[in-house]
Amino acid sequence: MAPRPPARAGSIEQLLAAKEIVVTCGSGGVGKTTTAAALGAMAVTRHGGRVLVLTVDPARRLANALGLEGFGNVERQVPVSAFTEAGVKPRGEMWAAMLDTRQSWDDLVRRHAPDKKTVEQILGNSLYQNFAGRFVQSHDYIAMERLYEIHATGNYDLVVVDTPPTRNAVDFLDAPERMAEFFSSRFLRLLIAPYRSRLMNFASKPFYQVADRVLGTQFLQDIAEFFILFQTMYAGFVSRAQSVSALLRDKRTTFVAVSTLEAAPLHEVEYFIAELERRRLHLGAIVLNKVLPSYLLDSGSTRIATALEDDAKTVADAIAGAGEDRDQLARVLTEVAESWLRFSVVAHREAEQRAELAVAPEVVAAVPFFEDDIADLRGLLQLGEKIWK
Amino acid sequence: MVAAPLDLLDRRLLFVTGKGGVGKTTVAAALAYLGAESGKKTLVCEFDAKGNLADFLGAGRTGFTPREVSPRLWAMSNDSEESLKEYLSLQLRMPLLTKIGPLARIFEYVATAAPGVREVLTVGKVLWEVRDHGWDLVVVDASASGHIVGQLTAPQTINDLVSVGLIRQQTDWMVQLLSDPATTGVVITATPEEMPVNETLELATRLKSETSVDVAGVVVNRVLPELFGRGEGEVFDTLLDPDRTSALSAAVGGDATPLLEAAELAVALRRGRASHLERLRAELDSSIPMLYVPYLFLRTHGMRATRVVAENLAAELGH
Numbered sequence: 001m002a003p004r005p006p007a008r009a010g011s012i013e014q015l016l017a018a019k020e021i022v023v024t025c026g027s028g029g030v031g032k033t034t035t036a037a038a039l040g041a042m043a044v045t046r047h048g049g050r051v052l053v054l055t056v057d058p059a060r061r062l063a064n065a066l067g068l069e070g071f072g073n074v075e076r077q078v079p080v081s082a083f084t085e086a087g088v089k090p091r092g093e094m095w096a097a098m099l100d101t102r103q104s105w106d107d108l109v110r111r112h113a114p115d116k117k118t119v120e121q122i123l124g125n126s127l128y129q130n131f132a133g134r135f136v137q138s139h140d141y142i143a144m145e146r147l148y149e150i151h152a153t154g155n156y157d158l159v160v161v162d163t164p165p166t167r168n169a170v171d172f173l174d175a176p177e178r179m180a181e182f183f184s185s186r187f188l189r190l191l192i193a194p195y196r197s198r199l200m201n202f203a204s205k206p207f208y209q210v211a212d213r214v215l216g217t218q219f220l221q222d223i224a225e226f227f228i229l230f231q232t233m234y235a236g237f238v239s240r241a242q243s244v245s246a247l248l249r250d251k252r253t254t255f256v257a258v259s260t261l262e263a264a265p266l267h268e269v270e271y272f273i274a275e276l277e278r279r280r281l282h283l284g285a286i287v288l289n290k291v292l293p294s295y296l297l298d299s300g301s302t303r304i305a306t307a308l309e310d311d312a313k314t315v316a317d318a319i320a321g322a323g324e325d326r327d328q329l330a331r332v333l334t335e336v337a338e339s340w341l342r343f344s345v346v347a348h349r350e351a352e353q354r355a356e357l358a359v360a361p362e363v364v365a366a367v368p369f370f371e372d373d374i375a376d377l378r379g380l381l382q383l384g385e386k387i388w389k
Numbered sequence: 390m391v392a393a394p395l396d397l398l399d400r401r402l403l404f405v406t407g408k409g410g411v412g413k414t415t416v417a418a419a420l421a422y423l424g425a426e427s428g429k430k431t432l433v434c435e436f437d438a439k440g441n442l443a444d445f446l447g448a449g450r451t452g453f454t455p456r457e458v459s460p461r462l463w464a465m466s467n468d469s470e471e472s473l474k475e476y477l478s479l480q481l482r483m484p485l486l487t488k489i490g491p492l493a494r495i496f497e498y499v500a501t502a503a504p505g506v507r508e509v510l511t512v513g514k515v516l517w518e519v520r521d522h523g524w525d526l527v528v529v530d531a532s533a534s535g536h537i538v539g540q541l542t543a544p545q546t547i548n549d550l551v552s553v554g555l556i557r558q559q560t561d562w563m564v565q566l567l568s569d570p571a572t573t574g575v576v577i578t579a580t581p582e583e584m585p586v587n588e589t590l591e592l593a594t595r596l597k598s599e600t601s602v603d604v605a606g607v608v609v610n611r612v613l614p615e616l617f618g619r620g621e622g623e624v625f626d627t628l629l630d631p632d633r634t635s636a637l638s639a640a641v642g643g644d645a646t647p648l649l650e651a652a653e654l655a656v657a658l659r660r661g662r663a664s665h666l667e668r669l670r671a672e673l674d675s676s677i678p679m680l681y682v683p684y685l686f687l688r689t690h691g692m693r694a695t696r697v698v699a700e701n702l703a704a705e706l707g708h
Binding site: 027028029030059060061126216218219260262263264265267293295296298300301303304305307308314315318319325328329331332333335336337339340342343344345346348349369373375 | 408409410411414441444533550551552556557582583584585587614616617618620621624625628633636637640641642643644645647648649650651652654655658661686687688689690691
């Protein structure tokens with residue numbers, strides 16, 4: 001077979017046709033989840049096949065619309081009726097699942113722990129409960145781990161995964177490696193050594209003196225116990241983390257960066273893209289959400305608005321009908337002019353932000369400002385239409 | 390009239406939180422700026438060392454050591470390794486027996502599994518600043534709504550889990566300081582959109598049921614202006630009639646259609662957000678003061694935006 005040329009996609013349509021895994025990423029509040037769901041919905045109506053959207057924390061109304069409310073980790077098919085109501089006929093099946101971090105961790109423990117007793121011990125450990133629920137990076141890892149698991153089942157033609165809101169958009173890229181490192185680290189061995197043998201070694205002594213005074217012996221012992229239990233899963237864990245990592249680098253996987261045209265999220269996206277490049281991961285597209293319409297950039301209209309603002313009274317006099325309240329009309333015209341000038345400033349700011357975007361991926365798609373939050377398939381498909389070609 | 394709630398800036402420690410992307414950092418910077426303006430020696434501290442607080446203060450990089458960025462306003466970024474070092478040497482008066490690097494890494498391991506340890510350092514740092522360093526006001530650009538409860542309850546978590554040790558001796562006064570509404574308050578930042586409103590309501594409930602920290606206020610950011618007053622909307626609608634639009638275009642000497650279209654968009658955006666704002670008003674505990682900051686139609690971000698937000702907050706606070 002001839003080697004496949006490097007995947008170059010000219011549109012979201014081609015990108016989704018060529019890939020099996022799409023990971024959306026970006027900072028919080030930019031519309032990541034909605035974008036992921038819209039990509040999935042478009043793929044189902046246009047390409048067909050079985051498509052899964054794996055989201056982390058969808059808005060309640062969107063979750064409802066996808067039939068996800070209260071189902072957590074279980075994959076559910078989005079009812080065909082939801083498509084019919086939106087006026088389209090799906091060519092394939094759309095599935096959706098929410099990520100339940102705690103549940104996923106428990107599954108992971110069950111899979112990797114050597115025996116039933118250890119499973120019970122780990123699940124019952126008070127520190128484990130904190131670790132699984134709160135350890136921020138554990139969300140990142142578990143999202144990627146679930147992605148791997150789902151992909152490995154071969155149940156889906158396309159999986160679109162929405163990444164957790166992290167402090168830093170690249171955290172989840174490193175999560176598998178960090179997880180592997182975490183369990184193989186010499187620091188970990190150092191930490192649990194004195195609890196395995198009663199011989200306190202030289203290297204760990206200073207640490208113990210400090211840790212003991214700070215945390216107290218009992219707490220320290222609890223911590224060590226947790227790590228000793230977790231170590232039993234070491235081999236399975238590390239090899240799994242490596243597989244997850246490999247999947248992210250796979251040709252069939254692509255990343256879609258999502259942002260609004262505001263300074264902070266764009267900055268984050270630029271940083272993220274640089275990190276993707278450094279890791280030789282595939283950036284498929286940038287989706288810019290909530291973009292003001294480009295007609296607001298028109299300088300002719302701005303001139304008209306300025307003139308109207310300056311002389312609303314004259315214009316009102318010129319167009320007022322018989323008996324019409326001319327002062328009120330003038331006020332309305334002034335508001336119209338001022339509103340134009342206000343939004344025009346923001347549109348120009350956005351255009352500058354966009355021009356300054358230092359990276360140029362194959363696809364840059366802009367989504368207009370929707371009047372309300374997208375809460376059903378119709379809305380998702382409307383959004384999807386804007387970025388499809 | 391209900392009894393006037395405590396003025397935000399009368400407290401000494403404000404944690405500013407909110408869903409990602411709602412303008413939490415701008416609000417934190419603006420509150421700190423207001424504090425400094427009113428004569429208070431103010432510290433603004435970002436929890437996340439990778440944050441962008443400096444951009445909002447028009448200042449160069451911020452570090453672990455507070456730096457005066459404008460009169461009476463000091464800024465710093467938290468850093469867990471530096472916090473640990475300071476904690477061990479100053480608070481626990483513990484000589485550093487080993488290089489901090491490896492120690493910090495081991496600490497990372499412990500903190501990963503042990504509840505509250507990392508958080509107690511983060512929160513502890515600002516609490517020490519409040520208690521020991523003579524600030525009139527400390528404003529924290531805190532973690533997003535998902536993590537703030539864990540951080541604020543960390544001292545209590547440690548109290549419950551650990552019975553001895555030096556860290557335990559520190560947590561009582563921390564809990565006390567956090568629980569005193571005259572000292573400490575949380576400011577939740579929201580925008581009138583579905584998810585930010587959901588998170589604000591959930592967080593307000595959780596803060597009340599799971600922590601002893603008072604919610605000092607909710608700042609609703611990016612509120613779009615109401616375009617038309619009573620009766621004016623109907624007048625505007627008449628302008629959309631093709632004949633009238635043509636007359637308008639003739640009178641202004643150019644096509645008026647884009648202007649009308651933009652006004653329709655502005656009205657629709659405002660309307661979409663109004664319902665979420667209504668829901669927030671209806672469902673939020675009525676004793677929590679709400680402050681409104683308009684959407685900023687500005688060319689630039691940064692210090693200019695911070696000042697405008699500060700002016701609006703000042704007006705809302707009646708200063």
